[in-house]
Amino acid sequence: MDIAPHAPPGADTQAHGLELTILMPCLNEAETLALCIREAQDFLARSGIAGEVLIADNGSTDGSQEIAQRLGARVVPITERGYGAALRGGIAAARGRFVIMGDSDNSYDFANLEGFVAELRAGADLVMGNRFRGGIEKGAMPFLHRYLGNPVLSFIGRLLFRVPAGDFHCGLRGFSRARIMELGLTTPGMEFASEMVVRAALARYRIVEVPTRLRPDGRSRPPHLRTWRDGWRHLRFLLFYSPRWLFLYPGLVLLGLGALVSGLLFPGPLRVAGVTFDMHSFMAGCLAVLVGLQVVTFAVISKQVGVRRGYLPPPTGLDARLLGLLNFERGLILAAILVLLGGAGMADTLTDWVGRGLGPLEDPRSPRLFLASMTVLVAGIQLAFTASLASIIEMAQPARR
Missing domain, CATH: 3.90.550.10 (Spore Coat Polysaccharide Biosynthesis Protein SpsA; Chain A)
Incomplete structure (x- = not known):
């Protein structure tokens, strides 16, 4: 038996x-x-x-x-x-x-x-x-x-x-x-x-x-x-069983490093100890921002699933604030702001490029502005879909008591 x-x-x-x-x-x-x-x-x-x-x-x-x-x-x-x-x-x-x-x-x-x-x-x-x-x-x-x-x-x-x-x-x-x-x-x-x-x-x-x-x-x-x-x-x-250590902390590190690198290189090349960091490093920083944001949202989703299924305790502190941020309405509002900011930056760069007959851009900051704006736009799209997924999970399964 x-x-x-x-x-x-x-x-x-x-x-x-x-x-x-x-x-x-x-x-x-x-x-x-x-x-x-x-x-x-x-x-x-x-x-x-x-x-x-x-x-x-x-x-x-x-x-x-x-x-x-x-x-x-x-x-x-x-x-x-x-x-x-x-x-x-x-x-x-x-x-x-x-x-x-x-x-x-x-x-x-x-x-x-x-x-x-x-x-x-x-x-x-x-x-x-x-x-x-x-x-x-x-x-x-x-x-x-x-x-x-x-x-x-x-x-x-x-x-x-x-x-x-x-x-x-x-x-x-x-x-x-x-x-x-x-x-x-x-x-x-x-x-x-x-x-x-x-x-x-x-x-x-x-x-x-x-x-x-x-x-x-x-x-x-x-x-x-x-x-x-x-x-x-x-x-x-x-x-x-530890979304913080599996997702949240690595994601925050990636997000922070990416923001730091892209922020330092946005004005132009940076020379440190005889080594010049330029556009490729700036691209790597923007990519780290997107990956870091995605991993942080994984932490939020996994915490939410764990709480709903009853094997993780209710969120407190940083977990609670992140879950609150990914409330469907708040998540969509923040996502919309990021999409608008990113879209505006991309539109400005494209307008300048078209105005120059689609030829070479003389201002070296233009490619950086375009890439940074695209990063912000994609981050907004990620956030919108993640907030939607979080809301579906919230509705699909009642919390265990």
């Missing part, structure tokens, strides 16, 4: 009265699954917590389901393939008020979950493990993951989303089941780990971190994780 990932939050937890579900996704983990289950069960027995061990099986063919059932763990089959799909199904089926999830390859320490439970009881919505603080045993993490992948992606996560996590991709983490269910997580693959943290941060959930130990993978086969493929998927996900 397929577990619905969007079951009503708390439906099962209220019925069963359990405080904690220890959730393990599983795909052919017969070598290590029993070790993980026993360790988790020992923790529950030692701590006196009313809980369960839940195995979200993603189609194992090595007898993992029988091992789990024989040891008294609950097994839910998840037919949709993927790490994220297994965890979504497991979270939906969990009976505990809190969920602590971790891989079933014996790399995570299920015997020492006291720190996670304490933070959850204190009101944290999401508790992240930190393997760098808790200790990484020899051979437990590949060199590239330890010194490049995890530090870089964790830094990007902190920069883009202000997540207080030094180990952004630790797979051992605890959370309030109801709060995570409210996020409506959707990704089926390895990027589910990023989606959970990013969506929780955007929703302003309380996120804390506790040290946890990482042991070497106990399996004889290679892990499901693929370093470069899954690393790229995580990075791509982080960028897609």
Whole structure:
């Protein structure tokens, strides 16, 4: 059967009265699954917590389901393939008020979950493990993951989303089941780990971190994780959820540099440190203005789509001002002003050219005026169509509450 990932939050937890579900996704983990289950069960027995061990099986063919059932763990089959799909199904089926999830390859320490439970009881919505603080045993993490992948992606996560996590991709983490269910997580693959943290941060959930130990993978086969493929998927996900860093800031840089270059070169050639910048540099500046403006409008549109679909928070500050600017009526008014200004400049240059019998233009500023005017005209046209698209998106789909 397929577990619905969007079951009503708390439906099962209220019925069963359990405080904690220890959730393990599983795909052919017969070598290590029993070790993980026993360790988790020992923790529950030692701590006196009313809980369960839940195995979200993603189609194992090595007898993992029988091992789990024989040891008294609950097994839910998840037919949709993927790490994220297994965890979504497991979270939906969990009976505990809190969920602590971790891989079933014996790399995570299920015997020492006291720190996670304490933070959850204190009101944290999401508790992240930190393997760098808790200790990484020899051979437990590949060199590239330890010194490049995890530090870089964790830094990007902190920069883009202000997540207080030094180990952004630790797979051992605890959370309030109801709060995570409210996020409506959707990704089926390895990027589910990023989606959970990013969506929780955007929703302003309380996120804390506790040290946890990482042991070497106990399996004889290679892990499901693929370093470069899954690393790229995580990075791509982080960028897609941050329109500011993907579109807005690069667009503003291009727009600003283009305006600066074209403004300095509009009167004529400019010589700097023995190098003369002339018409070609002026053309490049005008092109940068148009590209920068287009990228900035992409930021506005992507933010609008994210808000309407419910995975980005309502805009504030600069985002709110840009969305207000692209209001259909205001956008059309600004676009009309730019088109009129650009058209007037082009008409003036063309009139002068026709008056000279379509011959050579003696004033070297005339080509610059024509190109600058065309840039302003095209910018106005871009803005008009972008404002129209923004209005269509606004009407096409009601905002999610």
